[in-house]
Amino acid sequence: MRTVLFAAALCASGACLAQNAASWTSLDAYANFETAGATATIAGDADRDATIALEMRRVGDPAFRTAHPLVRVDATHLVGSLFALAPNTAYEIRATLTDPDGVTGNAVRTLTATTRIDTLVEPSLRTLYVSPAGSDGANGLTPGTAVQTIQRAADLAQPGDVVRVAPGVYRESVTVPRSGTASQPIVFRGDGNGVVLDGSATLPADTAWTALANGVWRTTLAFDTGHVVGEQGRLYRYGSLAALGALAAGAPGGYWFDGATRQLHVKFFDNQAPAAHTIHAARFENGFVVDGRAFVRIENFEIRYFGAGDYGKAVYLRYASDAIVRGNRIRDIGAAGVWVKGGDRHRIEDNAFTDTSIAGWPWDSTKGSSAENSAVVFTDDVGRGHVIRRNTTDGGFNGIAPCGGSAPPGAFTTEVDVYRNDLRRHNDDAFEPEGWCANVRIFDNTIRDSHMAFAVAPAAPGPTWIVRNVAWNTGNTRTSQTDGYTASALKINSGYPEAVGPLLIYHNTLVTTAPATDALNLLNPGNATLLRTRNNIVAGTRYVVAKVNPIATDMNYDLLYTTDPTRFARWMNVSYANLAALQALPGLETDGVQAPPQLVAPAAGDFRLAAGSAAIDRGAVLPGINDGYAGAAPDLGAFEFGDTIFANGFESTAQ
Incomplete structure (x- = not known):
């Protein structure tokens, strides 16, 4: 009873109002190209009845316009967004805190957010050339001295370099060893149509296959694989020889890889021998790997058939920042076309994933x-x-x-x-x-x-x-x-x-x-x-x-x-x-x-x-x-x- 009386006395003295009155802790904004986010952090407001109205205007405009109010997401955070903004433009944001129990301090906060520039920076240092007819012992500085692998060009590339890759099939995984800069990125560019980064080995027509029971065929590989694709499409990965024989997933067929013996077993839905098909078995887990780097651009490649293990990726952005993956054709990848783990401000745009x-x-x-x-x-x-x-x-x-x-x-x-x-x-x-x-x-x-x-x-x-x-x-x-x-x-x-x-x-x-x-x-x-x-x-x-x-x-x-x-x-x-x-x-x-x-x-x-x-x-x-x-x-x-x-x-x- 004394607790109840004490609480009532506190409310009568105005302490309840003080407990529930809201106050600002911070107002932050973050802008992209056409949007911006506003995050308010408040204190007090134990009953969570405070609201925050949002207004915006382009810097220099005469009047604010009402925006969508902030939305409460927990006890202390209210979050909102602005849409239909113009790139590379400064906007003034005004937030007004209201609480039926009162507001401690100034109710209004303002700040300015500038949207990002929506352009592609073209490097201006050097051009490095890659060609199937090149040599990794060359310097790569002219078409006549092109290197042969994308990885060799990546090893040579400095901030401000464009790596131009000629049409052809490049069977490799590429790790980018250094970063570009905001004004001088490193760009990997497929030079026209038909530039293919392929994670597989195509089994030749003279591959030795052994016929087993139930339409299953077997051969031995020189590498481990976790992803197999035929000309009719991706094959389902089964966990055992018996499961492959049942072919529960159906067309176009499936495979089982025995890691202990490196034996690849395949079965096609049409029961044809594998010699009648084109078979791509993944040798590499990842296509491009950008690990801890920044300001790298990858554009205009066909990237296909990666997944030697369980998590095949066409492009792996691992704790990288400001990477741009654009205009690529990415198909039949084990786990993900683009896999992002950590980092900030990536642009993944204009790609076709199939x-x-x-x-x-x-x-x-x-x-x-x-x-x-x-x-x-x-x-x-x-x-x-x-x-x-x-x-x-x-x-x-x-x-x-x-x-x-x-x-x-x-x-x-x-x-x-x-x-x-x-x-x-x-x-x-x-x-x-x-x-x-x-x-x-x-x-x-x-x-x-x-x-x-x-x-x-x-x-x-x-x-x-x-x-x-x-x-x-x-x-x-x-x-x-x-x-x-x-x-x-x-x-x-x-x-x-x-x-x-x-x-x-x-x-x-x-x-x-x-x-x-x-x-x-x-x-x-x-x-x-x-x-x-x-x-x-x-x-x-x-x-x-x-x-x-x-x-x-x-x-x-x-x-x-x-x-x-x-x-x-x-x-x-x-x-x-x-x-x-x-x-x-x-x-x-x-x-x-x-x-x-x-x-x-x-x-x-x-x-x-x-x-x-x-x-x-x-x-x-x-x-x-x-x-x-x-x-x-x-x-x-x-x-x-x-x-x-x-x-x-x-x-x-x-x-």
Whole structure:
């Protein structure tokens, strides 16, 4: 009783107010090319009811503009983002702290952030030449004195050098021994078409093969391998001779490598002898390795068939910084096209990642196997400021995984941007922002025919921004249609104790015509905090939304539709026949609309709104997200009707 009386006396004296009053600790900003992040750290506010409004203006502009408010991600951090910024431009950011319990000290803080220069620096020191006809005893300084291997050129390269690699097949792994500088990077450039970095040995036609039972053939290699590809595509890696004989993964075939004897066993789905096929067996684990270096650029190569062990990578950026991987064609790699471990400010752009066989293999066979690969994957403490843009991915198990496993050294947010990528035919997750995802922005991407569009399982501490993306025909995969796994545009079930951080799902077009497929299915298990949706088009062929996960939801102003006349939504094991019934739940889609999306030609890749669509002028105004809308209100989905102001995913008027 005395404790209660003492607490009451404290509140009467104003001590409760002092305990809960918020105060600034710091305000930090981090800018990329077209975005910037703001991270506020506050003290006090024990009841977590403080908010922070955000405003911005280009330095020199007369007035501030309202931006999206900061989002609370834990007891002391509120995080936000600015979109549609211009490169190489200074912006002033103003944050205003508000707390019903009061604010200690100045409520307003300002700072300036300058976006990065979006240019490629051309080195000016020397040109080094590489040619299959060259000699590693030459100096490499002229085409006539070209070296023969890329590795020899790398050993010679200094800051400011361009390594020009002539067309040909280079069977090697390349380690970059030194860094460039910001003004004088080291550039490795494929000089025209047909410059191939190949991690394999192609088994010659006269390879001695021994026929075994059940269609299996055997030969002995002079090296270890963990990845084999035929002319029909990647072969599945089996764990035993018996498993290879069963060929459970199916076409085009498989292999088993006995490390004790270096014997390679293969079986093809057509039961032909291996002499009838072209077989590439990986000899090297990695293509380019940039370990602890900075300002290195790799461009215009075909990189293929790496994976002598368990983690084959086309490009491995290990605790490197400011590397650029661009314009490459990366295919049939063991584990990852580009693998990022630590470091800051990498640019992975304009690459084409392909894998030949995985889309046809059973999910149960692929998950947990050597074929559970990704086009781009980030691991461990991935640093800050990475940009992954304008890439295409096709056929890998997963597409892009932009989060590492822990916070970047000395910082809270990762500030990773993933935009204008085109992802297709992933038998698991197109985007896999899982791990330490803090101010990760995924915008203006197109996803087609993948099992899951966005897997945030778990993405923490947040926020994760999913803005103005298109996901078409989620669930149109073997995993969904044959193997029996539930597809969804958003995956939040993880089985991990970490909670999914705040998810901000704005202005996306999430439409599937795959048979018997929910548009959104929020599955268990997994802890979650907040899912906020605004101005999306969500359409499926079964339930438009099914929810059993207890994640807190703030869903409104979305167009919801299903082609199934017997179903609409299923919410915490209760079915709702239509939007009106769903709106009986407190605060759920109060301003939503139930209608067909009416897109121009989605099957042909045109996801714009057709005239007369119920999505026109039905959205909520979201400062900093859709400021430049046309008409009476923002339109729903990824595109604004009748205008091109959203051609880059955001309004041009914010520039």
